[in-house]
Amino acid sequence: MLLPGNIPVVQVDRGGQVTYHGPGQLVAYLMLDVRRLGFGVRDLVTRIENTLIALLADYGVTAAAKADAPGVYVDGAKIASLGLRIRNGCSFHGLALNVDMDLEPFRRINPCGYAGLAMTQLSDQAGQIEFSEVSVRLRAQLVKHLDYAEQATLTGGINQYD
Template sequence: MKNKIIFFRDLGLEQWSKTVNKMNNFILSRSFYTFDEIWFVEHYAIFTQGQNHQKDNIDFIHNIPIVNADRGGQITYHGPGQQVVYFLIDLKYRKINIRQLIDIMQTIVIETLHHFSIRANIEKKKPGVYINKKKICSLGLRIKKGSSLHGLALNVNMDLTPFTYINPCGDINIKMTQIKDFNSKITLEDTRTILIKKLSKFLDVIMIKKKQ
C-alpha cells in the first residue's frame, strides 16, 4: 500500500531556510514505514548556490540574500510566483534511480505546460525544461540515506529581473521565461493542480493531501 500513495503538502509562501530545515529533518527521521512526500512551496526572494557553483564571498546581490545549498547544480533564484516542488522520495524502495527521477520531473513539467497549450522541451546536456531556448524550469537534487531532497522550480508568474543579476545555472547564455509570458491567466493554483495529476500518472501513485 505504501508504494501506491504519496502525500503532498502545500506550504504556501515560506522562507527557504525554514523549508530546507524541515526537509532535512524529514529525511533524517524517516524509517522504512514513512510515506514519501512531495512539497509545494513558494519562497521569499533568495539566491541559492548549488554544490557545483564556485562560491561567491558575498551575502547579498542587489539586496537579495545569497546562500549555499546542499543540492547539485549551480546558482539560481527563487521568489514569489515560482512554484517550487520538493521530492522526498525513497528511491531505493521505489526502484528509481536519480536519472529516472530527473526524467520524471522534466516530463511532468512538459506535460503540465502542454495541458495549457504551451510547447516545451528539454535540451541535451542541460537539465531543466525550455521554451524557445529560454529556461522555464530548473532542477536540483541531492540524495541522502537513499532518499531524494530538493527538486524543481517552475516559473509561473514572478518578477524575473533577479535572474539577470546572475548566470542562471552557471550559464551566461541562459535566459529565463515563465508561464505568464504565454498565458497570463494561469495561476499558481492552476499549475499546482495539473502538476499533481501528472505526478499521479508518471509515478503511478495516488496523491493525497496531508494537513500541515
C-alpha cells in the same frame, strides 16, 4: 554569482548551481524513497522533466528537456529548473516552475551556472493563469509520472507565498 543585490543568498547541498526563488514561482520539494521506487538519478530527472513538459502542454505550451542541461525549456529559454540531491536512497530538493513572477533577479546571476541563460515563465507563454490551478495540475502530473496511485499532502493543499 554576479550581483545578488538585496536578495538573500543561501548555500545548499544540491545539484544545479545557482538559482533564484521568488514570489510567483512554484517550488516543489520532492522527498522520495527512490530506492524503493526503483528510480536511478537519470530516471528521476527524466520523470520530473516529463512531468513539467506535460503540465505545460496542458496550457498549450510546447516545451522540451535538454540532455546536457537539466530543466525544461521553451524556445531555448528556461521555464523550469531542477536541483536534486540523492542521499541514502532518498531524494531531496526538487523543482521550480516560473509561473508569474519578476524574472529580473535571474539577470543578476548565471542561472544554473549558464552565463546569459534566458528565462521565461508560464504567464508569458500562455497568458494569465491561476497559480493555485497550476499547483493542482502539477500535483496530478507528478502522481502520474512518478507512478503513484494516489496523492495526499500534509496540509491538504499547496500554498503560494507572497
